[in-house]
Each structure stands twice: as C-alpha cells, then as structure tokens.
Amino acid sequence: MNQSPLYLQIKTYIIKQIEQGYWPIGHRISTELELTEQFGVSRMTVNKALRDLVSEGRLVRRPRLGTFVSAPDDKAESPLLNIRNIADEVSQRGKTYSSKVIKQASILADDMVATQLGVMLNSSVYCSEIIHFEDKTPIQLEIRWVNANYVPQYIEQDFSDITPNQYLSNSCPLSAIEHTVEAIVASDSVRAALRLGINEPCLLLNRRTWSGDKLISTALLYHPGTRYKLSSKVMF
Incomplete structure (x- = not known):
C-alpha cells in the first residue's frame, strides 16, 4: 500500500x-x-x-x-545556425554531462548513407550511436556516419571521454554545415533511448558537415520535443 x-x-x-x-x-x-x-x-x-x-x-x-x-522553461537548447559541443552546452547550463556509446563500428554504406555522405554504395564508412545526457536525463540520440577516408582515426576514439563533435572539430576544421529539422513520430528504439512518453513529440535534426571541399560526416540527431529546443539569431 x-x-x-x-x-x-x-x-x-x-x-x-x-x-x-x-x-x-x-x-x-x-x-x-x-x-x-x-x-x-x-x-x-x-x-x-x-x-x-x-x-x-x-x-x-x-x-x-x-x-x-505548461511548457517547461528549462528546456535544453542548441543553436540552429552553427555547431556547439553538446558537452559544453550542458556544462554552461550548470548541469552534469554524460554519455553512453551504443555503437561504434565500420559498416558498408547503404543507399541512404551513400547518398547523404557522398560516397559509393557499399563503401566502408564509420558509424557511431551515442546517447547524450543532462543530469542523467537523455536529451539527444546521435547517429553519425563519417567518411573513413578523411577521418581514418575516428573509429579508434573513446567517445565516452570526448564527443564526436569535439574530435571532428579538432581533426577537420568546419567550413560549412547543412541543417534540416522536422518533427517525427519516434521509432520504438528512439523512444526507448530518449525515454519518450507514448505520445511525446520528437525533434529530428539532420546535419551534414564539410571541411574545405570535403563532406566529412552526416548525422541524425534526435531530441525529446518536451525537453529540447533549437534556436537561431540572424543579424541584419
């Protein structure tokens, strides 16, 4: 009782x-x-x-x-027009950052990955899946594919110690990004990773990054819609 x-x-x-x-x-x-x-x-x-x-x-x-x-006032927030390391974002909010690496492997690019990463079908690419936490609450599921020819040491990194964003920013200085955002119905695996309620909305940020003229990575970044927001500021 x-x-x-x-x-x-x-x-x-x-x-x-x-x-x-x-x-x-x-x-x-x-x-x-x-x-x-x-x-x-x-x-x-x-x-x-x-x-x-x-x-x-x-x-x-x-x-x-x-x-x-009511909508929570303390939603985690990321900029839409540039890229910041999620670990730094969490720390700057006075919260504790942690992560869980689900997958880190070399795979063969399927149609979707080959198209998004600009490589030949069945090319060898690197894939990582990581859940990012703020005070032990999941705020992002990151699924990323990286061109193995441009970043050969990616697969060897300890992403429990450094985020993919940190490593790629150091290895391949950013020259251009492409972002698209959509609201989706989360799959069972995404819902479980982010601990989403049955009817809780999910935000999906599609991101591609270049260094010079090289397309380095493509990523799917899933966020709980009730705990996360994306923002931008444009100066005229």
Missing part, C-alpha cells in the same frame, strides 16, 4: 500522465472535482497537489478555463 501523503500521490499521478505523454503540453487536465472523486479525497487535498505543481512550473491555471499542462 502506498504510504505517501495523499496529495503527493495525486502529484505523482499527474506527473506520470504528463511524462508518459497522455497529457501533452497545452492539455487541460482533470478538474479538481474529478480528481476529488477519482482519489476519494477532499478538495483541499487536490488543491494542495495542484498548487504545488503550478509553483513548480508543471501546470498553469487559467481563470474560468481550467488547469493546463
């Missing part, structure tokens, strides 16, 4: 509804009366749980309209 205070049980229920995607950002949650009946508690108890969640930024109350799931 759950021995925690009733208002905490209600808070936990609401948070799970949000994190598992049943109550997305902007969703009007159950009313105080509905929660009172659902949990068999006093309205004061429900009100305490809701007030706590409002003060924590999880919910927002709108007079005469109801209580809604």
